[in-house]
Amino acid sequence: MLEAIEGKLDRGQRLDRRDALYLLTEAELPALGRLAADVRRRLHPGDRVTYVVDRNVNYTNICLSRCRFCAFYRESGAAGAYLLSHDQILAKVAELDACGGTQLLLQGGLHPELELTWFEDLFRTIRRDFPGIRIHALSPAEIDHLSALAGLDLEDCLRRLQAAGLGSLPGGGAEVLVDAVRRRVSPAKIGWRRWAEVMATAHRLGLRGTATLVFGLGETPADIVTHLLRVRALQAATGGFTAFIPWSFQPGHTELGGAEATGVDYLRVLATARLVLDNVPHLQASWVTQGPHLAQVALLFGADDLGGTMLEENVVAAAGTRFRLPVEQLLRLIREAGFRPVQRDTDYGEAKGWKAVRRLKTEG
Amino acid sequence: MATEAAVIGQRVLAGERLTEEQALALLRAPDLLAVGEWAARFKNRRFGNQVFFNVNRHLNYTNCCIHHCAFCAFRRDPEAVDGYxxxxxxxxxxxxxxxxxGATELHVVGGLHPELGLAEGCRLLAAIRAAAxxxxxxxxxxxxxDHMARLSGLPLxxxxxxxxxAGLDSLPGGGAEIFAPRVRRRICPDKISGERWLEVMATAHESGLRSNATMLFGHLETLEERVEHLARLRRLQDRTDGFQAFVALPFQHRNNPLADLPGPTAxxxxxxxxxxxxxxxxxxxIKAYWVMLGVKLAQVSxxxxxxxxxxxxxxxxxxHAAGAEAPQSLSRADLERQIRVAGCRPVERDSFYRPVTSGMKHA
Incomplete structure (x- = not known):
């Protein structure tokens, strides 16, 4: 089976569901890693591993969705519920800008009252005051929610946000793109078709973005394969995904609870994703959820990007997982794995900022 | 380089003993996955898909220590208020x-307490033995x-x-650090020499006690010094055959005088x-000590x-005092799950690597 798959990969043939399931559940781990590393080298010749200097700002934790895997959300009026003001957010962006950052990852809960104009005003101010910062914001669930609140269709909603300064969409809220799983873990959240529709619409308007997978939610391996195939099919239609980012559910303090997927689970999903998603250029390792050790090993299993430096991160931290990774350490992980670290922008082009990054290190 | 490593891989799998130069070449080989595959094949020939674990408990009887090792965040001066x-x-x-x-083994180690001589060590073990x-x-x-021998003035x-x-059954493998004197002078200047460590182990093995062997790596040592350390262990083992397991301990860098060093990467x-x-x-x-590797990397290993x-x-x-981020404890079920998900068969072992049957567990 492995040889047949190897042959397909050598001929540039697309892997099918059976191949994917075999890789995910049966292939020997080192052999799987070797295949994924080979494909990664073919896609990205040279020894570049990228990272982006970013900040993850969560504008509110108030959320109507109440997903069972989430330790971050609060109900409106509950203790600890918050909504950041524009000034608070702008102060955070100013710090990011001063550090040589290039990307603001802005996401939050599905707030019952926060309207489209709140975002438009915010985005316009950020564009005006910090033209070097890319606004990478609002996952499909938030876009769907905002368009419903505004009484707009998806396209009009996205056009208005784009006109105000939205640059690209993060791929969050995908979890597992299989409705049987979604009904169990996030019954109030949009289904997989709506997630795909938001992404397809955004891509059509020139808003590119990432796609994620959160596994370890009690899904089957076949569900994970379905997720990968759905992302691949969508990408074949739009070409708008820059990267795929899998990570494992962090069960601490959540209603769903249970045991976290293991390190080997993570590497298997990651390597299988690299092999199946032949049309998605980049694969991100998640040091925020997996820790620096596994994130570095991920570079040998097909990942070519270490994601963001995350000057700030709140959602995973709420589930009890707190890895701190100064930029210097991130660079060392990349170098010791045999690669050359390159700071990138949101579109995976090279970004400038070396001196500024040094300052980030001393401040962090 | 890659081809040199590949030749070495073929030779070692054909049963040839690695030279120190070859070990060094493998430590420098760019293709880690290939080296890993050879090591996995080597392991599988001996043990198939079995992976061993035991149900044990650590007992650190004192943190008071007359030594000042630079990598240690656990030690306290004997008169310190938080010494115990x-x-x-x-x-x-x-x-x-x-x-x-349900433990089958107690792992008892501690600092070099100025008043814990042979008599006190014996009393400690005898009390434990009587209770369990x-x-x-x-x-x-x-x-x-060595410390007890010095305090008591008796031969080892x-x-x-x-x-x-008094009840001692076997020895752990700690305190080996890196044998090279150049490194020991800097990280554990008060500690017995590498020669003395090996001599203590040789004496123990000759008296019929089995032990482990460790190496604390990823601080100031060179790759050559790592290989030399392994070579000295291998030479002693050729003589005594008393080591049961080798434990590679990645240096933890928090809260100690070497905190500027980042510690080895995965x-x-x-x-x-x-x-x-x-x-x-x-x-x-070969043992992966998950406390220092982290559970995920230990599983991948x-x-x-x-x-x-x-x-x-x-x-x-x-x-943990030096910043290890792993949990304090894993359950038998946790360990079995980690091993199974890695595609291996978990075998609960006793301290001599004999399988523990469930009947014995509850006997």
């Missing part, structure tokens, strides 16, 4: 509870044994005999374990030649 020394009774209570909880007669007592590193062989009479840890597996052909087991995932541990203080 467990009484034999307190140790016995913990041991009794461990036995009730079925528990295997793996106690005292070579460094602690006598010390070992008396401790065995690829370095996996490479070191894999090369140790291939080089130490005469030491049966099972695909890089490791066959032993250590134990449940329950209460670990030394690695």
């Amino acid at each position: 020394l467990l009484s034999p009774r307190a140790a016995a209570d913990l041991a009794g509870q461990a036995a009730v909880d 007669p079925g528990l295997h007592l793996k106690a005292f590193t070579a460094v602690e044994l 062989a006598v010390v070992l005999t008396e401790l065995r009479d 690829v370095d840890i996996l490479r070191t374990l894999a090369v140790a597996r291939l080089f130490l052909d005469n030491i049966p087991h 099972l695909a890089f030649g490791v066959d032993d995932l250590d134990g449940t541990v329950v209460a670990e203080q030394i690695g």
Whole structure:
């Protein structure tokens, strides 16, 4: 089976569901890693591993969705519920800008009252005051929610946000793109078709973005394969995904609870994703959820990007997982794995900022 | 380079013993996955898809220590307010509870307490033995044994005999650090030399005690010094055959005088374990100590030649004091799950690597 798959990969043939399931559940781990590393080298010749200097700002934790895997959300009026003001957010962006950052990852809960104009005003101010910062914001669930609140269709909603300064969409809220799983873990959240529709619409308007997978939610391996195939099919239609980012559910303090997927689970999903998603250029390792050790090993299993430096991160931290990774350490992980670290922008082009990054290190 | 490594890989799998130069070449080989695959094949020939673990408990009887090792965040001066020394009774209570909880082994190590000589060591073991007669007592590193011999003014062989009479069953492998004097002067200037560590182990092995061997790596040592360390262990093992397992301990860098050093990264840890597996052909087991590797990396190391995932541990203080981020304890079910998901078969072992049957567990 492995040889047949190897042959397909050598001929540039697309892997099918059976191949994917075999890789995910049966292939020997080192052999799987070797295949994924080979494909990664073919896609990205040279020894570049990228990272982006970013900040993850969560504008509110108030959320109507109440997903069972989430330790971050609060109900409106509950203790600890918050909504950041524009000034608070702008102060955070100013710090990011001063550090040589290039990307603001802005996401939050599905707030019952926060309207489209709140975002438009915010985005316009950020564009005006910090033209070097890319606004990478609002996952499909938030876009769907905002368009419903505004009484707009998806396209009009996205056009208005784009006109105000939205640059690209993060791929969050995908979890597992299989409705049987979604009904169990996030019954109030949009289904997989709506997630795909938001992404397809955004891509059509020139808003590119990432796609994620959160596994370890009690899904089957076949569900994970379905997720990968759905992302691949969508990408074949739009070409708008820059990267795929899998990570494992962090069960601490959540209603769903249970045991976290293991390190080997993570590497298997990651390597299988690299092999199946032949049309998605980049694969991100998640040091925020997996820790620096596994994130570095991920570079040998097909990942070519270490994601963001995350000057700030709140959602995973709420589930009890707190890895701190100064930029210097991130660079060392990349170098010791045999690669050359390159700071990138949101579109995976090279970004400038070396001196500024040094300052980030001393401040962090 | 890649081809040189590939030739070495073929040779070692054909049964040739690695030279020190070859081990060094593998530590420098760019293709870690290939080295890992050879180590995994080497491991599988011996143990198939079995991976061993035990149900144990750590007991750090004192944090008072007359040494000042630069990598240690656990030690306290004997007169410090947060220095402690467990009484034999307190140790016995913990041991009794461990036995009730299903442990088969107690791992007893501590600092070099200025007043803990042979008589006190014997009293500690005897109290534990009386409280938990079925528990295997793996106690005292070579460094602690040397300390007791000095305090009591008795030869090491006598010390070992008396401790065995009090209940000692086998020895852990700690205190080896890196044998190279250049490094020891900087990281553990007060500690016994590498020669003395090996001599203590040789004496113990000759008296019939088995032990582990460790290497603390990823601080100031060079790759050559790592290989030299492994070579000295292999030479002693050729003579005595007393080492059961080799444990590679990645340096933890928090809260100690070496905190400026970042500690080894995952690829370095996996490479070191894999090369140790291939080089130490005469030491049966290679252990990943999950407390210091982290659970995820320890599990991944099972695909890089490791066959032993250590134990449940329950209460670990030394690695955690230096910033280890792993949990304090894993359950038997946790360990079995980690091993199964890695595609291996979990085997609960006793302290001599014999399978523990469920009947024995509850006997």
